[in-house]
Amino acid sequence: MVSRELKKIALDRIDRLMDFAKKHATERPEIAREAIILAVRIAQKARVRIPRKYKRMFCRKCGTPFWTPNSFTVRVRDRRSTHIVIKCLKCGYIKRIPVKKKPKTHEPHN
Numbered sequence: 001m002v003s004r005e006l007k008k009i010a011l012d013r014i015d016r017l018m019d020f021a022k023k024h025a026t027e028r029p030e031i032a033r034e035a036i037i038l039a040v041r042i043a044q045k046a047r048v049r050i051p052r053k054y055k056r057m058f059c060r061k062c063g064t065p066f067w068t069p070n071s072f073t074v075r076v077r078d079r080r081s082t083h084i085v086i087k088c089l090k091c092g093y094i095k096r097i098p099v100k101k102k103p104k105t106h107e108p109h110n
């Protein structure tokens, strides 16, 4: 059993590791990568999800942070449905993110 308290601690650590990774992604990409791999491991152990805001910020396969310059390419494909294709230049992993064309929503503007 994983307690709620533990999940909170885990999320807090993930937060800090991601922050760390972001800070060091440019000068020390290897350390940033290790921080991300660690964060993923913590998430698995505590059975929490990596917060959405971070999920797209690193390669799921090798953990390379996409904050690192030249670590990925982005393309937009528009065939049957529009989606963004992100390719990790480190391991070649390809991630597709569907883009939903938003109808007029009531989402608040910042």
Ligand SMILES: [Zn+2]
Pocket (backbone or CB within 6 Å): 059, 060, 061, 062, 063, 064, 088, 089, 090, 091, 092, 093
């Ligand atoms: Zn990768």
